[in-house]
Structure formats: structure tokens, C-alpha cells
Amino acid sequence: MNIIVCIKQVPDTTQVRIDPKTNTLIRQGIPTIVNPYDLHALEAAVELKENHGGFITALTMGPPQAKEALKEAISAGCDGGVLLTDRAFAGSDTLATSYILSAAIRRLDADNKVDLIICGQQSIDGDTAQVGPGIAQRLNYSQLTYVSKIREMDIELGNVIVERRLENGTQVVSGRLPALITVVKEINEYRYASLANLIKAAKFEPIIWNQEYLKLDKSRIGLKGSPTTVRRIFAPPRKSSGEIVNYKSENSREIMKSIIDIISKVRQ
Ligand SMILES: Cc1cc2nc3c(=O)[nH]c(=O)nc-3n(C[C@H](O)[C@H](O)[C@H](O)COP(=O)(O)OP(=O)(O)OC[C@H]3O[C@@H](n4cnc5c(N)ncnc54)[C@H](O)[C@@H]3O)c2cc1C
Secondary structure, X not given: OEEEEEOOEEEOHHHOOEOOOOOOEOOOOOOEEEOHHHHHHHHHXXXXXXXXXXXXXXXXXXXXXXXXXXXXXXXXXOOEEEEEOOHHHOOOOHHHHHHHHHHHHHHHHHHOOOOEEEEEOOOOOOOOOOHHHHHHHHHOOEEEEEEEEEEEEEOOOOEEEEEEEEOOEEEEEEEEOOEEEEEOHHHOOOOOOOHHXXXXXXXXXXXXXXXXXXXXXXXXXXXXXXXXXXXXXXXOOOOOOOOOOOOOOOOHHHHHHHHHHHHHHHHO
């Protein structure tokens, strides 16, 4: 089977700072990592390949240094990697990002028919969870989001059955292939890379595609082609830890009276 895994290089959020003047993330000089959800997407692809055979391509859009994310994908067990990079892509919102990624997937599909695309549930910086569904919609693929388990994959019948994690339970859904799934962290444990894959990753050079190669409509990419504008970014105000009262008395009347005293003080 032919699988594409979309991975995003993100700033390591433990190091993120916000520019107080522009309210945007300070990306310069911040160490980057592969979006943690995407590591689980990679692992899911490798497990499918182990059971069904096939080829896995990691795909990323980002600056030239996003090549490092693809190296990590190779060390995880991917067979190939494509880097979409161009100054014209900078500032793309989710609409533009899904347009660029889906154009690249169409090119890959023309060479080798794609069965499955796997994305993370969301990125830890943009956090919108819109890119996966955006790609599925543009390619007219079945869309299965928040997948916590791939129950069955039948390439001959062209069918996939998954479990979707919802707030109030689990939903079992089947979809036709080709499909796009987005995965939650609970789907698997990300394994450490083997020595052989680490050596392969060290020598790896990605295929690089730009705007011209993909013949993209310039009015639909980059900052100018992005209808979303970020008006303000702010950290939510810290909640106070509250007051802890240790009651020595076991008399419920006394306890109630002291609670009423506390509430009336707060209301004054
Ligand atoms: C006006 C504007 C300007 C912006 N400028 C920038 C900028 O310059 N640089 C920047 O990094 N972000 C920028 N952003 C944020 C940008 O919209 C998102 O980072 C990007 O579109 C992906 O959305 P997300 O992070 O919410 O991903 P989500 O939708 O939360 O990601 C879900 C999944 O989609 C896949 N995915 C997401 N992004 C990529 C990608 N790039 N390559 C491959 N797979 C991917 C991954 O599998 C990921 O787990 C900008 C946003 C706006 C509105």
C-alpha cells in the first residue's frame, strides 16, 4: 500500500516566547521538533507497512530546515520524503497550507496511486486541526478524524475500519480508500529508531518541490493568499489556586457558618 504521512516542524513549545509588540510567536533561534502528534502518524504508517507491505512517503511544507523533520521520518521507518519549500509559501494559513499539500499529493498520486494519508490530530503551534480535513476535502478522500485505532485495512476491498475517540465515547467507522485519517496520541507508542534507519536518515536528501514545480495559483498561497488574520495572541489569565480551609470541627453547622463567612467576604 502507498501511504503519505504529513508532518509539520514546530517550535519546541517548552521554549516558546511571544513578541509583545506583534503578538506573534518568536520563531528565530527556537529549537524545533516534529509535531508530537505527527510522530504517532509516522508510527501508525510503519505498523501498517509491517502488516501489509508498501511504501511510506513523509511530506512536509516549511522552510529549508524542515529537512530535519524528514530525516526524523526516515529514521522512524519512512521510505522517502518530500519537502515543499518556497518563499512564496511563507505566511500560509490552513486554507493555503492544505491547498499546497494537496497539490503535492496529487503529483505523488499520479506516479503511484495513494491509498492512505495520515496526519496528526493537530499541530502544537497552530493548533487548528484544520489541515488534515482540508486536504481530504480537496482530494475528495474519505475523512476519518481523531482515530485511536486502525481496526482493519483491506486494500483489495478498498476499505478501512477505525475507532474514533470522541469526548463521550468511541465510534467505530468504516471508510472507502483512498482515505485521510488524523490520529490521536493514544493510537500507539512511538518507537525508538533502529540503527539501520538512523544511518539511512543521516545520508537522506529529500525531494524538493517549489511553487513553480507544483504550478500553484499564486493568489491562493502565502500571506496574500491566506484569508485568515491573527488579530491577537495571548496567554489566558492564571486562575488563583483558591483557599484551602482545614476544619477541625466535625459539626456541620459550624462548617456551614464558616463557609458562609468566606462567601460573604468574597462578595463584599
Ligand atoms: C496569516 C497567517 C500567517 C501564518 N504564517 C505562518 C508562518 O509563516 N509559519 C508557520 O509555521 N505558520 C504560520 N501560520 C500558521 C499556519 O496557519 C499553520 O501553522 C498551518 O497552516 C498549519 O495549521 P496548523 O498549525 O493549525 O495545523 P493543524 O491543522 O492543527 O495540523 C494538523 C495536521 O496537519 C498536518 N500539517 C499541518 N501543517 C503542515 C505542514 N506545514 N506540512 C505538513 N503537514 C502539515 C500535520 O499532520 C498536522 O498534525 C500562519 C497563520 C496565519 C493565519
